[in-house]
Amino acid sequence: MQLKVxxxxxxxxxxxxxxxLNNIQNLFAQAGPENANVCVVANGTAVNxxxxxxxxxxxxxxxxxxxxxxxxxxxxxxxSNMDIPESSLLGTCKVVPAGIxxxxxxQMEGYAYVKP
Amino acid sequence: MQLKVxxxxxxxxxxxxxxxLNNIQNLFAQAGPENANVCVVANGTAVNxxxxxxxxxxxxxxxxxxxxxxxxxxxxxxxSNMDIPESSLLGTCKVVPAGIxxxxxxQMEGYAYVKP
Amino acid sequence: MQLKVxxxxxxxxxxxxxxxLNNIQNLFAQAGPENANVCVVANGTAVNxxxxxxxxxxxxxxxxxxxxxxxxxxxxxxxSNMDIPESSLLGTCKVVPAGIxxxxxxQMEGYAYVKP
Numbered sequence: 001m002q003l004k005v006x007x008x009x010x011x012x013x014x015x016x017x018x019x020x021l022n023n024i025q026n027l028f029a030q031a032g033p034e035n036a037n038v039c040v041v042a043n044g045t046a047v048n049x050x051x052x053x054x055x056x057x058x059x060x061x062x063x064x065x066x067x068x069x070x071x072x073x074x075x076x077x078x079x080s081n082m083d084i085p086e087s088s089l090l091g092t093c094k095v096v097p098a099g100i101x102x103x104x105x106x107q108m109e110g111y112a113y114v115k116p
Numbered sequence: 117m118q119l120k121v122x123x124x125x126x127x128x129x130x131x132x133x134x135x136x137l138n139n140i141q142n143l144f145a146q147a148g149p150e151n152a153n154v155c156v157v158a159n160g161t162a163v164n165x166x167x168x169x170x171x172x173x174x175x176x177x178x179x180x181x182x183x184x185x186x187x188x189x190x191x192x193x194x195x196s197n198m199d200i201p202e203s204s205l206l207g208t209c210k211v212v213p214a215g216i217x218x219x220x221x222x223q224m225e226g227y228a229y230v231k232p
Numbered sequence: 233m234q235l236k237v238x239x240x241x242x243x244x245x246x247x248x249x250x251x252x253l254n255n256i257q258n259l260f261a262q263a264g265p266e267n268a269n270v271c272v273v274a275n276g277t278a279v280n281x282x283x284x285x286x287x288x289x290x291x292x293x294x295x296x297x298x299x300x301x302x303x304x305x306x307x308x309x310x311x312s313n314m315d316i317p318e319s320s321l322l323g324t325c326k327v328v329p330a331g332i333x334x335x336x337x338x339q340m341e342g343y344a345y346v347k348p
Contacts, residue, residue: 005336010135010232019242019276023195023332026309030330044135044232077142098146100139104121107228112339114332115231115347116242116276124250126348159249160348193258214262216255216346220237223344231347 003027003036004111008103010044014056017049019116021061024070033068039106043075043099050074051088059090066092075099119143119152119229124161124219130172133165135232140186143227149184155222157190159215164192167204175206182208191215235268236343242276246288249281251348253293254303265300271338275307275331282306283320288306291322298324307331317340 005027007020024038028040042050050062050072062072072093079095086095096102107113121143123136140154158166166178166188178188188209195202195211202211212218223229237259239252240289256270274282282294283303294304304325311318311327318327339345 001340003333003336003340005332008230023275026307026330027332030333036336043139062333075142098142100121100143101119101146102228104119104143104152104228108117108119108226110340112336113229113345114240114335124346159255191258214258214286216237216259217235217262219346220235220259220268220344224233224235229345 003031004106004109006039006041006103006106006111006113007037008113008115009040009042009046009049012045012048014049014058016066016116017046018058021065023116024065028068036039036094037111038069039071039073039102041073041075041099041102043078045078045082047074047078047084048082049071050090050093051084051092053088061090062090073102075101119147120222120225121152122155122157122219122222122227122229123166124229124231125156125158125162127162128161130165130174132232134174135173137181139230139232140181144184148151153227154185155187155189155218155227157189157191157215157218159194161194161198163194163200164188164198166206166209167200168206169204177183178206179208189215189218235263236338236341237268238271238273238335238338238343238345240345240347241272241274241278241281244277244280246281246290248348249278250290253290253297254284255346255348256297260300269343270301271303271305271334271343273331273334273338274308275310277310277314279306279310279316280314282322282325283316285320294322296323300340305331305334
């Protein structure tokens with residue numbers, strides 16, 4: 001059975017994001033990337049962590065995991081509240097109208113929820 | 117399909133409660149209040165945030181969202197532990213025997229879980 | 233209907249673990265231990281809280297709840313990262329290959345998720 005999981009980050013806290021990325025790598029190591037559908041939903045101040053202009057050690061991990069099929073979904077409401085233009089985001093991130101709606105929708109589609 | 121979500125707050129932290137209320141407003145703005153069943157379960161020290169005698173800017177939001185159908189469910193165990201009489205709570209809150217039981221029951225009824 | 237819930241702890245924070253243990257006791261008091269399947273998944277720095285060499289007031293609660301059927305599942309990746317030998321863990325804990333995989337698997341089997 002295909003594993004499905006959405007990880008939720010909502011604070012500008014690198015430790016929490018690193019925990020989420022680490023979770024994904026452990027899941028892939030254990031089950032194989034081809035057997036897991038993984039989304040990361042970022043809302044609140046966490047969207048600050050995904051700016052291209054502020055490359056961090058984890059930025060490469062985000063790009064690499066995106067290449068393995070992980071979807072990084074950023075909340076447009078949160079981006080607006082913090083005046084972050086979409087053009088400043090890491091190229092592999094996708095903006096969604098409301099992070100909360102994705103969190104609900106994905107769970108209703110059978111995704112497990114994990115809050116690192 | 118009707119959206120169903122339970123938001124969980126368990127600390128006396130206004131920022132976390134405000135994030136939860138903000139999530140609900142974004143969900144309603146995107147999907148319409150009539151298309152979403154929303155519960156907030158508060159346990160632990162978070163129950164301190166719902167006292168009528170300590171009105172806060174967010175108290176009006178709680179009343180307003182209650183009017184739109186959001187259920188605010190407070191854990192009786194937590195209220196007892198903190199010596200908070202039920203009569204001191206905001207009028208639209210409902211007391212439940214155990215917050216954890218609501219969190220489990222609602223998810224088993226198909227509610228998504230979000231921890232802001 | 234049998235209640236099923238997995239509680240997730242991922243930080244070396246006694247308060248969060250105590251909240252999880254308290255949740256379980258409240259659930260059992262309300263529903264009866266025989267009507268609830270309960271797992272605790274610990275990963276990240278939270279695995280530090282389960283060492284036999286560092287007995288804490290809550291260690292007895294863990295043993296007692298284990299006796300009532302609660303499963304305490306610790307992430308092997310996290311134990312390795314922190315150089316904690318499995319032999320140093322409380323005897324009722326079980327080590328799993330990846331905490332994240334248990335969190336996903338249990339939810340896909342119908343377990344509710346709660347993050348205290």
